[in-house]
Amino acid sequence: MKGYIDFLVYALGIKELIAKVPKLDECTREVFYLRTSPQPLEVLIKQMEEANVERGILYSINAKRSHGCDMPGNDLLYEIIKKRPELFIGVGSIDPLEDDSLKELEKLYSNYEFIGIFLSPAYQLFDPCDEKLSRIYEFLEDNKMLLVLHMGLTWNNRLSIKWSNPLIVDEIARKYNKLKIVITHMAWPWIDDLYAVMFRNRNVYAITSGVFTGKPKEHLCTILTEGYRRRITERFIADRLLFGSEFPRMEIWKMVDAILSTNLSENTKIMILRDNAVSLLTSLNKAI
């Protein structure tokens, strides 16, 4: 059986990285709001093996302007990916409001070969529709890089969620209609708004990450199969849903088991767990 692809793994809570940048631990606790004990990188790899995940998409978050820290920063992220390129693929991060953001983006594209960037209006405090971001979106679109937008609930109430509703993405998706945009956490609790954006824009994808309403199985039923959601999932957006565990906020195997335990068709389950990610990565010239 071919392995699954985990489209959302944060490179946080990793002992080896904290040893290099001790401040990363404090940022993870206070900004990212994860207070569990750091674990060696080997634990992430074993989590992937146990869940039959063959590739993990690893993320960085640039929160320098908003919180004085990178989580973990593009250079550190690249170090992990260089160590295990057969396991990990990188999504970097930039501060879209900084003057040199385009230069950093070019580095991520040319030197690090990251497949895209992660932007979080909540962690990074910016309006995704700010005109200053046009040059970023144009670069991503021209160079077939992904824009992963952090949407939906953030538990840390010191962060604003005023730009976390996916309806805001509609403007970007329409204007840059060749840009592939991936929305995290199915934008919970604004799932109907997510549907609206995905129905109108074929270039918008969503990651099934996040556990907001109970245990993984309960939450994934809430967002994928309860009531009319099963119909939407199966008939309308099955080809644009991507599996994501959001490790280390959740163990990878628990999220895989939760997808497998839903009453979705077997075909849709494998599309979410693998096939859609392979198609998307292939469209970015990143063969699996």
Next chain:
Amino acid sequence: MYGDPTLKIEVKIMEIITNRKTEIIDITDEVQSFVKKCGVRNGIVNIFVRHTTAGIFLNEKEDGLLKDFMNYLHKIVPEDDEYYHHHFFYKDGRAAVNAWAHIRSVLLGHFLTIPLKDGKLLLSARQRIFFTELDGPHSREILIQVVGD
């Protein structure tokens, strides 16, 4: 015996990275090896698991039996049940979704005390020491404390 200058107390923190969601690992040889290294001949050894979703027990090492232990733990405390613990846990900054692992660990217990005589663990021929992972893979710590002379 308290205050006895010949009394030795030695401690080791044994680190394990587990491989599976649930896993039973025989640590008898590691414990005996540490006792030997300490040079303590007579006394006790305490083995303490520093986690709330792992456990420790003594029993026979037989593959079928080890599977039975885990199967019964799953039957007694099923994952697919209602637990009050399963909500957003502000202390950790993540959803708590593993009440079953906590409860299973309580059933197993977190420590063992084994007598030592002539530098050897006084286990029966069939007894082995098993560390039990209940929510892995994870990095785990087991504290081994040898007390004696």
